[in-house]
Amino acid sequence: MERRKNDRVKKRLSVSIDDKVGIVSNMSPDGMQLIMTALPGKRNVYVRFQIDDQSFELKGYVRWIRKQLSIYQQYLVGLSITNATYEYYELIQKPM
Numbered sequence: 001m002e003r004r005k006n007d008r009v010k011k012r013l014s015v016s017i018d019d020k021v022g023i024v025s026n027m028s029p030d031g032m033q034l035i036m037t038a039l040p041g042k043r044n045v046y047v048r049f050q051i052d053d054q055s056f057e058l059k060g061y062v063r064w065i066r067k068q069l070s071i072y073q074q075y076l077v078g079l080s081i082t083n084a085t086y087e088y089y090e091l092i093q094k095p096m
Contacts, residue, residue, distance in 0.1 A: 045079070
């Protein structure tokens, strides 16, 4: 059984989640996977993107967290998007 409705697109973008920095690993219209060194303090989060001179924010929900095997303290964080913006959908389609 397929777990996702939409395919994930590999991207490498810096984001801020409740003032904690993360790197987008992959994203889809419904969610994204992040690499973070500090975990969000709650499940309902605000994700802020700053790309070139444009910034936007969307709401997400932390679905899962996995500790990454690394010499650094890193976590993979799975987010579902609860209110995607037009800019977010454009970002998924934009080649990087």
